[in-house]
Amino acid sequence: MLKLAIIGTGNISHQFIEACQLSKAYQLTAVYSRKLETARAFAKTYEPLEVFDNLEQFWKADFDVVYIASPNAIHFEQAKQAITAQKHVIVEKPAFSNPRELRTIIDLAVENHVFFFEAARNYHEKAFKTIEAFLADQTILGADFSYAKYSSKMKDLLGGKNPNVFSAKFSGGSLSDLGIYPVYAAIRLFGQPKDANYTATQLKNTVDLNGNGNLIYPDFHVSIRTGKNYDVLDHAEIYTSQGTLHLNHIQGISSAVFQKHDGSKEKLTINAPQHLMLDEVLAFASAIENKDLTAYHTYLNAALAVNQVLYQMRQSAGIIFEADQK
Numbered sequence: 001m002l003k004l005a006i007i008g009t010g011n012i013s014h015q016f017i018e019a020c021q022l023s024k025a026y027q028l029t030a031v032y033s034r035k036l037e038t039a040r041a042f043a044k045t046y047e048p049l050e051v052f053d054n055l056e057q058f059w060k061a062d063f064d065v066v067y068i069a070s071p072n073a074i075h076f077e078q079a080k081q082a083i084t085a086q087k088h089v090i091v092e093k094p095a096f097s098n099p100r101e102l103r104t105i106i107d108l109a110v111e112n113h114v115f116f117f118e119a120a121r122n123y124h125e126k127a128f129k130t131i132e133a134f135l136a137d138q139t140i141l142g143a144d145f146s147y148a149k150y151s152s153k154m155k156d157l158l159g160g161k162n163p164n165v166f167s168a169k170f171s172g173g174s175l176s177d178l179g180i181y182p183v184y185a186a187i188r189l190f191g192q193p194k195d196a197n198y199t200a201t202q203l204k205n206t207v208d209l210n211g212n213g214n215l216i217y218p219d220f221h222v223s224i225r226t227g228k229n230y231d232v233l234d235h236a237e238i239y240t241s242q243g244t245l246h247l248n249h250i251q252g253i254s255s256a257v258f259q260k261h262d263g264s265k266e267k268l269t270i271n272a273p274q275h276l277m278l279d280e281v282l283a284f285a286s287a288i289e290n291k292d293l294t295a296y297h298t299y300l301n302a303a304l305a306v307n308q309v310l311y312q313m314r315q316s317a318g319i320i321f322e323a324d325q326k
Ligand SMILES: NC(=O)c1ccc[n+]([C@@H]2O[C@H](COP(=O)([O-])OP(=O)(O)OC[C@H]3O[C@@H](n4cnc5c(N)ncnc54)[C@H](OP(=O)(O)O)[C@@H]3O)[C@@H](O)[C@H]2O)c1
Pocket: 007, 008, 009, 010, 011, 012, 032, 033, 034, 035, 038, 039, 068, 069, 070, 071, 072, 074, 092, 093, 094, 119, 121, 164, 165, 177
């Protein structure tokens, strides 16, 4: 079992722990918060647990792997410290703000003989294997992938506040927060595009509220729609020479139906994940425990491709993060 520690006491950390518990591959041992009372409140559900409000002390604690779920722009510094302390790191998506940060972390992880993973949960969903096998002998003509969800932080934004998820200081915005899922799905199924662009509705700080992008492959295009100020109801279609594959979502996929040109339908057998984060936590544990460098490099290459594409898309829309200027 891997000894696990947590940074970030938001709701997603509870969900991650739930998945770890289901996996039976991790034993939760420590939590860090900026405030001891927050760490104690978080720990109550999981006692006994060591609690910290001092990062220097936290890195000396007895654990193998840390899950980092702080605001996006904080990930880089915390991951650097973790790796230097010889801990494996699982960093919530988007792991880092730009290719420079990601490359630094990958190199540092190699130097320190630890693993770094980006927690992009849909990339690890088993549904993609089924979809990939189904599409293997078909010619892809294009795809339309969307993830837009009205954010609970819209109220604050409309009230004149600047929540982390809409902040340039914290590397926020719709593309980084939700658009990353359709981009991961495209790269999982079709590989790295040769080019990418994005047009967005932007706040004064340049961060995007919503937008449309295009991933350009040699023989087809994948359109990407993302938004945090509206809901998309129809999430994913893949167009082939023989028909259209409709997915109920681009993450947490539980249904895939292929409609041929003659209108007849074929339902693929998809086993929806028991928990949205279970497949990824199992994948990370297996790579660490088995020192599975083949799987590890596949995940890293996907993370590099996604990070590069998101950066390119951001650049084309003129979305500038404070992290880009460091
Ligand atoms: N995979 C998924 O489904 C999923 C879902 C939601 C979010 N996420 C990702 O998870 C990460 C956290 O998202 P979130 O919405 O939970 O973010 P958040 O609420 O802004 O912050 C998460 C935690 O980070 C700490 N924190 C907040 N502001 C900080 C600051 N200025 N400096 C240092 N620490 C700070 C807080 O913990 P303490 O007060 O205890 O220090 C807070 O509970 C993001 O990368 C996001 O993209 C992933």
